[in-house]
Amino acid sequence: MSIQWFPGHMNAARRNAAEAMEKVDIVIEVLDARLPQASCNPMIEQLRKHRQRPCLKLLNKSDLADPVATKAWLDFYNAQKNVHAVALSCKKPSDVLKVPKLALQLAPHRGSALKPLRMMIMGIPNVGKSTLMNALLKKRVAAVGDEPAVTKTQQRLYLGNDMVLIDTPGMLWPKIAHPTDGLMLAASHAVGTNALIEEEVATFLADNLLVHYGRLLSARYSFATEGCDGVSVIEAIAVRRGFRIKGGELDLEKAAHVLLQDYRTGALGRISLETPTTRAALLAAYQEHISLGEAAAALEAEEKEQEQGRSRS
Known part of the structure; x- marks a missing residue:
């Protein structure tokens, strides 16, 4: 399943962000620490690099992520030019401070009353931007919800006299190139429910967990994972929890x-x-797949040319 979700207001948001980028000093990009690169919008990267703006990458929800993986991601991002990355939870005031x-x-040349530091907070839906805004300003200035794309308009707010948010x-972006990225985003609730089939997303998630976190599945649902695939994990959960529909069939949905x-809340x-x-x-x-496709196209073109040559002779 290839997941794509790009509501109309996102296109307008991109245009507005491109205009505002010219008048900001840094970009604060909020990522999901459980899938940092899949939750990194390439449009944001393109906009900030075009304007040569430094980026503070916040790996939010780090309390839900594997700390070993998070450490590897911090090393990865902090090796990049004009980027500083930190792991935190926007729900923890001490982290937000x-x-x-x-x-x-x-x-460092900004941050005074005459030259306030102008920061643009960006990220994909439901990643924690609004929670960060509210925590920084210590009041509710942005709507927070469990559904993605709650915020639909740009806001300009002041953090004291020397900082502007x-x-x-x-x-999101118009076309998600890698199907697994779409599935990871769907599993983490960054796309609207109308763009996905939960059973397919959950099967993808279960397959991933079987490879890397089988023990957590066993601990949470009390069944052995040996010999399981994603589908059988969903079936086993239905059996263990007694989920059945009329007629006695398992309620896989x-x-x-x-x-x-359980994954989204950290219960797993x-x-x-x-x-x-x-x-x-x-x-x-992906590159190998593209190369094979190009090779196949070239071979097809060559065979077509040879066939045309034979018909002319």
Whole structure:
């Protein structure tokens, strides 16, 4: 299943962000620590690099992510030019207090009443931007909800006399190149429910968990995972929880929803869906696929040319 979700307001949000980018000093990009690169919007990267703006990457929900994977991601991002990355939870006031100081380090020439530090907060839907805004300003200035794309308009707010915050709506991008990225985003609730089938997303998640976190599945649902695949995990959850529909058949839809919710809330444990290593393998496989496609196209063109030559002779 290939998941695509790009509501109309996101297109307007992209145009507004491009215009505002010219007048900001740094970009604060909020990522999901459980899938940092899959939750990194390439449009945001393109906009900030075009304007040569430094970026503070906040790996939010780090309390839900595998700490070993998070450490690897921090090393990965902190090796990049004009990027500083930190792991935190926007729900922890002590973590949020660090953000203004970290932002100021990326633009030390700003941060006074005459030259306030202008920060643009960006990220995909439901990643925690609004929670961050409310925590920084210590009041509710942005709507927070469990559904993605709650914020739909840009806001300009002041953090004291020396800092300005520009909050942008959550933005995905028009075409998600890698199907697994779409599934990871769906599992983490970054796309609307109308763009996905929960059973398929939960099956993908279960397959991933079987490879890397089988013990957490066993601990949560009390069944052995040996010999299981994603589908049988959903079935086993339905059996263990007694989820059945009229006629006695297993209620796989309800079981799928339970698995997704347990992952999203952290009830399953601290889980990361990708690491720099798995990301590199994904990109390598994708490039290989493209190369094979190009080779096939070239071969087809060559055969067509030879056939035309034979017909002319």
